[in-house]
Amino acid sequence: MSTDVSTLDLEEAGAVLAAESARFASFGWMRGTSGNLSVVLSRDPLRLAVTASGHDKGELTPADVVLVDERGDAVSGGRPSAEAALHARVAALTGAGAVVHVHTVASVALGRRSPGGIVLSDLEMLKGVGVPAHGVEVTLPVIANSQDMTVLGDRLEAARDVRMPAVVVAGHGLYVWGDSPRQARHHTEVVEWLLELELTGTGR
Ligand SMILES: CSCCC(=O)C(=O)COP(=O)(O)O
Numbered sequence: 001m002s003t004d005v006s007t008l009d010l011e012e013a014g015a016v017l018a019a020e021s022a023r024f025a026s027f028g029w030m031r032g033t034s035g036n037l038s039v040v041l042s043r044d045p046l047r048l049a050v051t052a053s054g055h056d057k058g059e060l061t062p063a064d065v066v067l068v069d070e071r072g073d074a075v076s077g078g079r080p081s082a083e084a085a086l087h088a089r090v091a092a093l094t095g096a097g098a099v100v101h102v103h104t105v106a107s108v109a110l111g112r113r114s115p116g117g118i119v120l121s122d123l124e125m126l127k128g129v130g131v132p133a134h135g136v137e138v139t140l141p142v143i144a145n146s147q148d149m150t151v152l153g154d155r156l157e158a159a160r161d162v163r164m165p166a167v168v169v170a171g172h173g174l175y176v177w178g179d180s181p182r183q184a185r186h187h188t189e190v191v192e193w194l195l196e197l198e199l200t201g202t203g204r
């Protein structure tokens with residue numbers, strides 16, 4: 001994973017996250033006020049722009065974003081996502097430049113069906129997350145949910161498959177990351193496609 005850092009300022013990051021969020025919401029992946037997004041603005045010290053907590057993610061404005069530190073604590077203004085600390089942990093751990101969290105039905109259903117992880121292979125779509133289409137088996141990890149972001153971060157770190165930029169949180173949703181908001185979105189769309197296929201029972 002690249003360590004490229006966005007050149008956006010906080011307001012520009014807010015505009016990008018609002019647009020990405022509206023797109024995910026239009027897919028039905030951020031119903032109610034669920035889900036949250038972030039983009040890394042600086043690496044040292046680690047600073048992320050994270051969506052504000054409790055908003056309808058289909059209606060965010062560029063101002064609905066909060067600057068947080070490596071612990072997910074607000075550095076300036078507003079109340080950051082309740083999951084900001086996990087975004088910061090993922091960014092520090094993986095070198096990702098952007099993190100997406102969505103509440104999709106497929107991720108929750110499959111997390112329930114395959115609590116040990118979701119095995120994927122022999123699908124052209126795997127190339128969309130950098131995995132060869134044939135001859136390689138990868139596991140999308142499923143970790144138990146927690147309200148404690150440090151616990152969730154420890155579980156994600158222990159379970160992650162470095163070849164897969166994503167983790168399912170059981171009974172909760174999906175975390176996906178990428179070098180940039182655009183790549184994180186592409187990874188999210190690909191992983192969700194793989195989950196939906198798996199849900200049909202025809203994945204393998
Ligand atoms: C009905 S959403 C429950 C909280 C959650 O899991 C989520 O993704 C949204 O939290 P945020 O604080 O980012 O609004």
Ligand SMILES: [Zn+2]
Pocket residue numbers: 034035083101103172173
């Ligand atoms: Zn959530």
